[in-house]
């Protein structure tokens with residue numbers, strides 16, 4: 001993948017926001033690897049064009065899987081929907097099988113909304129809701145926008161778990177439909193961010209600045225990877241960035257790296273760079289949490 005040629009920009013204050021283009025692969029209609037999900041090569045040109053139209057209008061989405069979880073991915077019991085497609089390549093990714101949009105299952109908006117509707121009682125009883133994760137939710141912006149809108153019309157709490165890299169794709173109306181962002185800040189030093197994700201840090205900072213200016217609530221997630229993200233300087237840089245958003249950051253979650261994704265990388269024939277790496281020790285985790293706490297942030 002190429003690096004973005006047009007960094008997203010934003011006005012930095014609440015108000016009208018005009019999404020700017022970010023140079024990442026988008027679904028194409030031609031070719032066997034059309035990137036539009038589920039055996040696209042078996043479709044006639046007309047069927048492919050129709051599928052592409054539905055993707056563009058957000059009535060069809062490529063979904064990896066669902067999970068019903070409690071006490072993670074947001075408050076209460078959550079239905080977490082993992083979208084397919086991600087422009088980042090985090091070395092520690094647990095879900096490399098969500099990298100490609102074409103590897104997901106195509107599902108209609110109405111089916112998804114029906115499924116969410118069936119869980120409304122549970123969401124109400126547990127003060128939970130829907131979390132859209134991935135992959136990268138903003139990779140399929142039209143579909144996710146429609147799911148969020150439907151959730152709000154049903155009175156369902158919404159979370160979006162994102163790296164923020166494609167934040168410029170979300171307009172203000174979409175952001176209004178998100179009750180809580182789980183924003184992953186993967187590193188604070190641009191060079192380290194690039195090494196860890198193969199992408200640039202700047203769009204994430206721009207997105208966080210925008211959320212903070214608008215008053216969107218955020219939970220920060222930082223994955224602590226020994227030898228990659230755990231240096232004092234890198235954590236200081238992350239903490240400084242996050243401290244800028246203190247008015248909206250409700251908590252910081254420091255997530256110790258673990259090797260759970262390794263089998264998936266190997267099964268997909270991908271080069272897993274963290275073979276043999278062990279989770280961070282207790283002292284390092286404690287030190288990192290203290291670095292965030294020293295900025296007056298609530299840390300888990």
Ligand code: SF4
Nearest residue numbers: 086088089090093135
């Ligand atoms: S942003 Fe998430 S889904 Fe994408 S590569 Fe990184 S960890 Fe994996």
